[in-house]
Amino acid sequence: MGIYGALSSAVTGLRAQAHALENISGNIANSQTTGYKRIETDFLDLIPDAPIKRQVPGAVLAQSRGTNNIQGDIKTVSNETFIALNSNGFFVVEPKVGQSDGNSVFAGTNFYTRRGDFEIDKDGMLVNGAGYYLKGLPIDTTTGNISGSVPEVIKLSNAFLPAQVTNRINYQSNLPQLPKTTAYNATVYNSELINAADYAGYSGASTSASMTGAALTGANAATTVFTVGDTVSLTVNGTAVKFEFTNGGAAAAGNQAIDVVTGAPTITATLASIQASLRSAGGPAASTAVVDINGGNLRINLGTDYHAQFTVTGGTGTTLAALGLTAAATSSAPTRPSIGTVAASDDALFKSNSVAGGAITVYASNGAPANVQMRWAKVDSAASGGKDTWNLFYMSDSAATGSSPMWTNAGQTYTFGADGSLVAPGVASTTLSNLSVNGVSIGDVELKHQTNGVSQFADVNGTVNVSTLNQNGYGAGEFVSVAINDSGRVVATYSNGERIDMAQVVTAQFNAINQLKRMDGGVFSASSESGEAILDLSGQGILGGALEASNTDISDEFTKLIVTQQAYAAGTRIVTAADKMLQEALNMIR
Template sequence: MGIFGALSTAVSGLRAQSFALENISGNIANSQTTGFKRIDTDFLDLIPDAPQKRQTAGSVLSQSRSTNTLQGDIRTVSTETNMAINGNGFFVVEPRIGQADGDAVFSGSNFYTRRGDFELDKGGYLVNGAGYYLKGLPIDPVTQNISGSVPQVLRLDNAILPASQTTRINYQLNLPQLPKTAQYQESKTPGSQLLDPADFMTVAPNVTATLTGAALGGGVDANTIVNYGETLTVTVDGAPVTMEFFDGSLGAYSGSNVGIDVQAGVSVTSALAAMQTALRTNGGAAVADATINLTGGNFAITLGTNMVDVMTTSTTASGLGIPTAATTTAPTLPWLDARVQSVAAKDADQFIAQSISGGAITVYAENGAPTNLQLRWAKVNSTQFGGSERWNLFYLSDADATGSAPMWTNVDPTADPTGDYVFGGNGSPSPAVEYTQLNGLTVNGVLVGDVRLQHGANGLTQFADPNGTAEVTALNQNGYGAGEFVSVAVNDNGRVVVSYNNGQQLEVAQVVTANFNAANQLKRMDGGVFAATSESGEPILNNDGGIIGASLEASNTDISEEFTKLIVTQQAYAAGTRIVSTADEMLQEALNMVR
């Protein structure tokens, strides 16, 4: 069989190279096809059965070798519904076989592809450029969890997104230990950082501090009580006022203190009135309402409620009965225990001046009606005045209120029966306040409903802040108004996300991928899809991501490599033709031997 065998072998080689050329041609033709997987050619030698010493090289058989597991380059595109798989796996798709009553009819069979150029068609389906429809798992719109296990053709609804009532507001902030309100006066009025309930409701009278001296006669001459040249120093909130008694009949006072004329004929009552004027005039705002007079026949210096301390010193105090040593009087503010349930519109400006802003947020009623919820914090007590660190939270319930109608409403924290937010020395609420319930919340006439202010375990604190303002670290809510369909996209978790014009984004489906133990044994079909075979095994579905949105996988064909293979194939084919020519010539010579 020598010559005939060589001829047959050469022909098998020509056939094999032709098969390889066909694969090269197809690879080059699909070099720009999205998700295309090139086909390489393997050559298999066929050895005839013969003794070891008589074996020949044999013929050749060509066969295809898939490259389904070799990924092409991933490039970014502007279409947000396009997607690519980074790594192994295939999109699960299904072809449409017809239409009934205007809706697509599907075959019910799964195919697999790497072609991810999906776009939304008029029916709301995601279909790729080859006409195959994407399959995935639906997502529950409430829980945002996957609600199925069997992939189904994804169809998106472009209907109006219904409104959702606000039921939770995440609210976290730090309150300053010393709130610097508009009314706060750092040096002159201690306690001015606190809310004064007397400005908004009827409370018990303020308790004043009184320093009482000896019993005096108001009509007697003052110079019988004090001597010329004696002084009395009254220090309130660090501001001293020194009054010196002098004889006005000898001329005007020329000393460095404040002169009080006690010449003959000036009664005790007149001298005390002059002392009161001197104290109010020279002592500043802290003693603007202080009085010096006779109370029950006794000399008395009566102070206002905002005093931190009062000290009196005198060169001689025998007549007035005031101790010569320094005397400290702490203010008593019992009205701090009163609770302001609401603030009338007529008192709104005063309330703003005694509180600090806590932020504002838009909330939504059940029908989607929006309203602006404004929050303000007012400190109502402090350890400085013998109480505890207490705050009240108010919200603007009716911005259009007038006169005595309530404008701001106080909030009751759920954890504290007093209705206050109480903070311990460590800056945390005591008792803990993880949330505050606002039942039947109504703002500016809009009934929002029951809303929970969620602070969290450590979301509410009171630490020193040099600015004296509330530092809001979280303020968001879960409600929204109705929205119209705007667009659809696929995120990098493989979730199909629908965007609406109300700013909401709703995850509606999870794209699944299919993996195979022997992906190169899949059967190739038109349109860049594959079908499972007994050799490839059954698909293993997963939804763990690996998907890149707004991207496409290019063909894994390398043009330069294909041209290299083309040159080799061409040369091999030409060499095969030489074998055929040589065998033909040898046969011709054999035939000529019989002539």
Template sequence: MGIYGALSTAVTGLTAQSFSLENISGNISNSQTIGFKRIDTDFVDLIPDTAQKRQTAGSVLAQSRSTNNLQGDVQGSSTETHMAINGDGFFVVEPSSGQSDGDTVFSGANYYSRRGDFELDKNGYLVNGSGYYLKGLPIDATTQNISGSVPQVLRITNAFLPAAGTSRINYELNLPQLPKTARYQESQAAGSELLNARDFLSLTPDQAATATGATVTGTDPASTIAMAGDTLDVTVGATTVNFTFNSGGGTVGNDIDLTDAASDTVDELLGTIQAQLQAAGATGATVAASGGVITITAGNTTDSVTITDNTTGSALTGFALADVTTDPTVSSTAALAARVDEIAADDVDEFLAQTISGGAITVYADNGAPANVQLRWAKVNSIDNGGAERWNLFVQTDGSATGTAPAWTRVGDDYQFSANGSPQPAIDNTDITGLTINGIDVGDIRLQHGANGLTQFADVNGTAEVTALSQNGYAAGEFISIAISDNGRVVAAYDNGQQLEVAQVVTANFNAVNQLKRLDGGVFAATSESGEPILDNGGGILGASLEASNTDISNEFTKLIITQQAYAAGTRIVSTADQMLQEALNMVR
């Protein structure tokens, strides 16, 4: 190669080290640039095509090597619209091409950046510090699902959020087995924890059928009212029991032996009939000889009593039961069976004394008007009282009611619980139709209890323990701010407390990420070598964060020293080659 070749090679070395110095200078200058990716320098030796035994080291070529795949440190930010990508990928951005009628016009081209210092501009666009506009996918306001698949420039509107009427209340609680109501705490008497329907209703007497004919007493022989071979069909509501009578055959189910020691008197016979009626489903039915007559009572005000009689007792023409008549008294069974549908304003104090609080929640009408829903629970029967563990739920529908106007209204059906504290049958939800609270039309509401949301367990305090109480409505809201969640959702906040996801930030990945073309402002353009972008909306975005430059100052200064020394060594080669040429020229003197 000779002296001239050595001189030329040294110059390429100087050029390469100058190129490296330029990259180092740019890296150090951008050590505080958000999302900056440093450029490293690769040196490639250029070997001349010569015979193997005449090969030389050759010249050198300096090339840039991108570090787009190396992440910088993620730092926290006090600005909620700032964001950083934790891992691979780039924000999809688009530059502005100008203004038209005061609004921004876009170029339609996609670029890619790790610079996440986005903030809202005057037109509601998210733009970063380099002037590039963020792109993403809109989210449907109703379903909160992503709408579309092609990224578009995101624009946040500051319009009012329309009101949403409440349609569901999530309501879960435990009801105490023994509610310690004010009335119970006063008396501690058995049954005083139950709602007394007589205090709130004008009850009509029980439905009953009464025997006619001769007077009977409970100690009379059973043959007084029935003979062997007779039949008697009794229907209470939807329950019908067919009785037959025998003499000496024994009592088996509904076939009753009139000479059996357990059924050979009028009282015993009537008691056996009553037991069979209750076992068949007429749980409130009673059969007794009282005041000289036989009365079969339904035990409530709704079920009728009918008889098909074919008995020929010695004292009566069979049971000789007349049409359904009215018992002159109201039994305790009837009072417990009765449902209190409304509580008049005059009875509110007594109602509060016989019930326990079930919590309160504010709901909203379709126009955003708020309504305070107060809930109270009344236990209306219990196993200890001879019935089932049964509750009713009441809502205060008119807090300003007076006189006989209704103030509280029962909602839903009976809530009945088994001995183990679980609902029997299971209750997943309760629908309230046309709810009106203090004149505000709330409409149809579903109380959502869930599979295990309602229980009745013993509670030492005797109060209802509410474990979940929330609703899905809200009033109209004014836009306050925007933020980025850690799953990449753009979230708008309103002064009514609502936060609405309005867009999804997408990221773009590349198979050959270091083959992207670098442009001004920390953005990159796709090239044929990088491949097409692979869009992803799976998250990986950190809100209120920024990615710092991946430049390491100490490493760059180390490379600076090496470059400086290499450059100095290259100059020595030039000096040496110059001296050698001078010596060669001096030979001709």
């Protein structure tokens, strides 16, 4: 080989450096191209076959090497449809090859790019600066779940967003153990509770614990019934009261003295004295007790207390028999009907007996809004011998007048234990049947509390603390804008404030990322060396409102340019030297 071999090697060197120069030139030219991946040059030495001691370096071959695995700088931009990838993945895109009947026609082949400067074109599709259209998977706007598995060109619609009727209200709150309503008075027993008997349509419906005795004539002398020295004992909600009938004297310690001789009192007057003593000594449940003659018979009841019972626990037989009472007899059970609706005429009273529970706007099937105002009313309490029980009301007709219903009971009883949680099995949800507010018909709406979503813990303010209150309906809206978020979701925003996920951007990974074939516009196609694309539907690594810059480093390219230039110059010197040596060899025969 000799001189000719050296000349040949020098020429391959010149070719290799020229190839390197071409790559450097392209890298510098694309230093500002979005998502561009520079091309490095690798040199491969070609060794001719020869004995070991006769081997020579031989020629050189230049080949290109991709840097697809090297990320360029990511910069933030104001355009919400621009996206970048903080991973080794690629966006899946497709070129448009024409139009048919006004519709875009696509090639049907997937290409891959890091160029994420996507904008909406006239047809509502996302296309980048190189003319490639972004692909993804559609999302079911009802469930929010991805539908399908084959990526398709994302196409957005600027049509009105249809209204969605509200069928669920998520509501969680803590109710105060002691609601400090407007009517609440710390010195008045059960003043924190709502009393059905005070409301139109329920007047007289509530019944307190009561007991009926013998027929009595109120004008007769007390001594015809009550015997001096006899006793009668009542126990009201755990508080014992023992009446002792006297002749102007004092009663035994702990007894209530009832004088049935001095002044010759009548039976009616004596019953009034018993009533006064019962109210003062019988505890809170007896504070409004009544002891009188009703319909000709003895009557004992607890007045306006609709929670406690009382029992005849003892007494002297003579007086008990005359009163028609029997020791160990128990009064009738109190009843307390639920208030189904509150008339407009009782609106002020109702608000004074309840606490605000929040308000939310819901939507009918045609998008008509309706404001649901909620109030909580405590209907029973453990302190009065019952259980801590609440009812929820909502305003069904704010324009109602007179006896027309203004507030409606939700129809669910909330009963709490001593620990402040709902008594098993609890109330995870309830249904507002045929919900209608101010003439706007919504239909059945699930009021969802989740497990332990409604509690009753002590609150010094005595108010309802609402922690969750939202609903799933909305009115019709006009398309306003679109953005791609950091999860790769294409989100459309509408004039009604709704943000609807329309599509999921698909990314692709490759096992041999640097073996992809380059094409115009910063796109790549899969090759046999790269392997098939591995699609990712999670949106991992996607950054919204960002762009990836070229990974070209100008200073590094200039350094390589100097080295390449000097190597090329050195190669030309080899050619010159070989030429001179050949010239000398030819001159030997002259």
